[in-house]
Amino acid sequence: MTKKQKNVLTRIIAAIILVIICRLLPLEGIWSFVAYMIPYLIVGYDILKKALHGIKNKQVFDENFLMAVATIGAIALGEYVEAVSVMLFYQIGEFFQSYAVGRSRKSITELMDIRPDYANIEGEDGLEQVDPDEVETGTIIVVLPGEKIPMDGIVREGESRLDTSALTGESVPRSARPGDEVISGCINLEGVLKIETTKEFGESTASVILDMVENASSRKSRSEQFITRFARYYTPAVCYSALALAVLPPLVLYFMGKDPNLSSWIYRALTFLVISCPCALVISIPLSFFGGIGGASNQGILIKGSNYLEALSKVSTIVFDKTGTITKGVFEVNEFLDCDNEEETLYYAAHCEGYSNHPIARSIRTAYGKDIDESLIDNVREVSGQGIIATINGHEVACGNDKLMRTVGVDFRKAESYGTIVYVAVDGRFAGSIIVSDVLKDNAEKTFRTLPTIGVKKTVMLSGDRKAVAEGIGNRLKISEIYGELLPEEKVEKLEEILAEGQTTAFVGDGINDAPALSRADIGISMGALGSDAAIEAADIVLMDDDIYKLVKAVKIARKCIRIVYENIYFAIGVKLACLVLGALGIANMWLAIFADVGVMVIAVINAMRALNVKNL
C-alpha cells in the first residue's frame, strides 16, 4: 500500500467510527448537523477541494464536483447520514480501485519479470556487476547459475541448461553449449556460462518483448474507444437529466395545482448525480485487456495491442503457411510400402544414395542409422530427374521415382501417398517403396481438431509445395481449403481473395519469408519466433515457440478476455440505467445509487482481474 492509500484508509476508518458514534448519540437539530459534519469533512475534504478547483477550471462534470453537489444537496435536505455515506462509499470505491489496479499492475509486472538488472563482466579483481545498458556488443559476459541472461549472445564457454519459461511458457529447459545462440531473459540453471554478446541491451529479446507488452495496451481496442466516448457523453447526459428532474416535474405539478413536493424531486436528482460517474466502465475495460495481454505473454504468446486481442476473439478464418507452421520442415522416412524386408530395402536404398546430398537422400541415410560402407558402392550413375542406379555389394540397385522404374524396366506397384516416394529395385526386381515426407508438428492434429470447436469456421492452407503433398497433409488434418504450388506473391494474392470474403482472417506463418502476408491479414501471427527479430517485427501476435497448439490457446485467451469485457460493459451500463430509472421513479434511494456506483465498480474490477488467469485454458 502506498502512503496515500494508507492515509485514505485511516480517514475512511475514522469516519466510519464517528458515524457509528453519531448514530448512537441522541442528537437533535443543529447538533446533529454539527456532529455529522465532522466525519463528512474528514473523509471528504479533498473531494470538496478538488471540486472547487474543478469549478475554477470550468470542469463541471468531473466526479469530484458531482459528489460534492450530491452530498451538499443531501445535507441541505437534512439527510446527513446519507450525505456522509455517499462520500464515505465514494472514497472506499476510489481506494479499492487504486488498490486493485496497483495489485494487478504488480502481478503483471511479476509475470513479466524477465528484465535483467545487471551484467557480469570479468574485471581485474574478479567479476564486476555493471549496468546492462553500458555493455557493448562483442563483450564477454559471465552468467552465473540462477541469474538471468542480460542480453542476446553466443555461448563461448561452459555448458548449462536454460529455463525459458518466462519467455515461452515452455517448462522443459533448453540446453546451452559453446556455439549456441542464447537469448536474454532466460534463466541459467546450472553451470557458469561465458557469453559473447551479439546485441545491445535495448535491442535484446527481453527488452524488446517487455517494451511490446507494455505498449500493447496503448493500441486501444474498439471496446475501449467505445467506453471512452460513452463516458464523455454519459456523465453530462445524466447531470442534465438530474437538473431536469429537479426542476421540471415540480414545475408541472405546481401549474397543475398540485403539491410540487420539491425536496422529494431534488432527492431523486441527487441520486442521479451519484450514479453519473463512469468509473466502473472506464477502469474495468482496460484492466481486462491488460490482464489478458499480461496472462498471454506469460504463456509465451505476445499480443501487440488490445485491438489485436479483440480481433483474435472474433477470428473465423485462419490461413496457414505449411512448411514451418503445420509441418516441421524436416524430411523423415515415414513409411515403407510393398516391402518384403524393410531393413534390406532401406539398406540398399541408403547405400545407393550414399553419395547424394539431396535432402531426401539424407533422410534415408538418417533412417538407416548405421555407417555407410563406401567400399560396397560401385558404378554409381545418376539419371537426371529420375534417381540413382548403383552396384551395391554386387547387386544392381535402382532408387528413384516411377520414371526410373520404367527406365530400368521393373514391374512396380504405384504407391498412393502424399510424401515423396522413392521406389527401390534390386537386381531387376521391385523391392518396395520408401515414403519420405515432411513431418507434422506434434500438436498439429490436436490443433486442427480443436479449432472448429472454438469458433474457427474455416481453415486454409497455402503451400509452395507440390499439390499432392499439400493435399495429402491438408486432408489428413481436415483443412477446409488447400492450395499448393503457390509462389510467394501468389500466397498474398490468395490471402487477398480470402480477405475479400469479409471474415476476420488471421494468417499464421513462421515469419521468415511471409512478412507481406503477415501484415496484409487482419491478424498476422508468427510462430517459433524466439530469437527471430524479423518474425517479432512483422506480426501482430507472436507465438514464442514452435508449438502450434499455442494458437488455440491464444484464441481462447482472447475469447475469455473479450467475454469479460462485454460482461462488464453490459453489467455496469445495465445496473446504472436500471438504477437511473428506479431513481427517477423515486423507488431507488441513495443507498442503491451508491451500490450502482461503487458496488458495480468493485464487481467489475474483480471480474476484470479474472482475465489475468489464463493458465488452464
Next chain:
Amino acid sequence: MKKTYKIEVDCANCANKMEQAARKTEGVKDAVVNFMTLKMSVEFMEGYDHKEVMKNVLTNCKAVEDECEIYLK
C-alpha cells in the same frame, strides 16, 4: 517524433481526461495515455520543440486533474 513519459494519476477516467487535454495542446499530433502502465506517449508535430510543448501539456493536464503528474525527462 514520438516520446514516452511516465505519469502519475489516480483514476482511469482522469487518465482519459489527461489524454484529451494533451491532444488539444498545440504542437501535439497525437497522445495516448496508458493508465495501466502509467505512461503517456506523445507524438509531436514537425517544427515544435518537444520540451516547450510538454510544458503546455503539463499545464493543460493539471487544469483538468490537479493531482496528476508528468515526469518530463
